[in-house]
Amino acid sequence: MTDQGAADAFVLFDRVQKSYDGETLVVKDLNLSIAKGEFLTMLGPSGSGKTTCLMMLAGFETATHGDIKLAGRPINNIPPHKRGIGMVFQNYALFPHMTIAENLAFPLEVRKMGKSEREEKVKRALDMVQMGTFGGRRPAQLSGGQQQRVALARALVFEPELVLMDEPLGALDKQLREHMQFEIKRIADGLGITVVYVTHDQTEALTMSDRVAVFNDGVIQQLAPPDVLYEEPENSFVAQFIGENNTLEGVVKEINNGVALVQLDDGELIDCKPVNVSKPGERTRVSIRPERVEVNKARLQAGAHTLKAEVMEFIYMGDIFRTRLRVAGNDEFIVKTRNAPDQRRMQPGEQIEIGWLPTDCRALDA
């Protein structure tokens, strides 16, 4: 499951379970090891258990079963304030009655650090997030993006080795969010800290992380680097949750030499890459990314599989065209094509032929 051995893991979840009501498990048997310096994102829909995992790591929730280890030391019974883990909260949680500088000095003060050393560290942390001149302001006088930077600086000012971030960019607008993603990544890499980042935004997860753990229903569905996650989803939940995805349902006919022959529900036969189907007769969901579908017959590669399709809707989106098709009885089939000079704009009602490489087409669990 992991490429690091559990022995040298910096953070280790070992068979961790969590239940709030004693009847249902919010986190089911979680095993996860995070290497030092890694940027790991926990991604999943709300209620999937990702925030609970983060809170257990921070010490605000206790694991019902299992061990959580930090640098080899079990931390289940260590109170949050002794764990030395930095944390950035969803709504920043900057103390409104203190100035920015006082907010940053707080963790240093409770560590009984001297005044001059404190001031120097605060200044350095503020400079790092380009907020050096804002020390005297109050949080309410700052914009959302500025508060975000301060919250980041506060979580880093006492030099923790591990920083947790709970949907820190959720309240920002799109442009600022993209900018801050880059900024957080730059700072984290620069300091060499380990980051555990929780989000439900898959773009954020893909652009920032070294590895992404996709959570659903209290279980990690897949733990992989972003490119693997996107291109080789291991099950249909991951395929659906990460990026846009087309699914066609059918039954496996045969599996030969790493190629599965799938009969779609309308009778059409296609070749797929078997991922988690093992024997003929199994129902499957075939997954294919919208940008891997070719609508221009001339550009189809050798060995590509073709299917008939009817154009339902054409949406012009500037850089790309988004075309909704009816394919094998599924009229939510999306195709994305680049706005190239030779790219035709299709009309609704048009009958066309589409195709893709069998290797881009993955037969997943039904």
Place this chain on the structure above:
Amino acid sequence: MSETTHSGPMLAADGTPLKRSLARALRRQKLRALALIAPLLIFVLLTFVMPIADMLSRSVENDIVPDTLPNTVVALENWDPTTGELPGEDVYAAFAVDLVAAVDAKVHTRLGTRLNYENPGISSLFRSTGRDVNKWNLETDGPFKEKFIEADKDWGDIEVWKTLKRYSGHYTSGYFLNAADLENTATGIQLRPEEQRIYATLFIRTMWMSLLITGSCLLLGYPVAWLLANLRASTSNVLMILVLLPFWTSLLVRTSAWKVLLQQQGVINDLLVWVGLVDDANRLVMINNQFGTIIAMTHILLPFMILPLYSVMKTVPPSYLRAAKSLGATNWTAFWRVYFPQSVPGIGAGSILVFILAIGYYITPELVGGTQGVFISNRIAFHISSSLNWGLAAALGTILLAAVLLLYYVYDKIVGIDNVKLG
């Protein structure tokens, strides 16, 4: 860009000044808004502003003397009391004319009552003389000086005339002096004899007991408000009902319940005796004294502390405490440095509310306060309904009002009234 170089007022499209045009456009809105609040405005004016204005005027008003004795007041102007001699016949004659008119109008006893506040004994003097004056003939029965002294020798007492002269104006500071335990004597303003000084003691007692009640409400209410704000919604709803429950019970019932609990043969004493903590012969005195007043009033005013505290605490997200702990603060430091400062507006609101309510409280101290636990408001009530000295009651009320306003001002200067949140 002609507008930017235009030096006069901005003009609307039709050439009228923009300001006037705007005012006209808003006038209808304003009138409608005014019509909507008019019933409340009239109600507040009639039941709140006017009684207060009436109270303020009553505390200095003294029309009864110049209105009842118009001639005497004029005649007394020429009398110099410092000579130590009684006024001349002209004063007595004028007084006879006024008194006969007053007796006819049956207002002489009221005047007597009024002057009795300043010089005890005058009331009966007026009443007894009033009966004689009826038989007098104003034309023939002079000189009146002898006749008055013959009717009652007190009319020959210079102090009576000094009192009359001192209180012959339309306005008087007498009620306020009285309310401050002072009196206006022939030798100037001075403290009343020690056994007559009660109001300063009562004011001070009202203040510090209200402070004590506010303090104990805060001490008891803060943790409850914290629980209310931080427990799960279902649990906190049940708790909230318990907090509000007293509001659904009559104030009298709650106060009487404390009598049952605290009296010497009451539940608490019985329990203590049964446990053996208190000897049966030395049962604790917990009612009809200051202790009883503080206990009962703390209980009654507690919701007024809890509710503003709760509504402020509800707005403090739990993530602040978590953030503080994640930054390395212990539970106590996190509370004291992060949570408590943010609950200060609630403390301010609750304290002001409880203190102002307590300072004017009447029923509970009356019922459980005994003699040592009564407040200034009980004295005001006494003057309103028993002694009928409304002027003094008004003066005491005015002082109380001024004290509250002063405290409010001081609070604003120290804490800032913007820092008060009621929700």
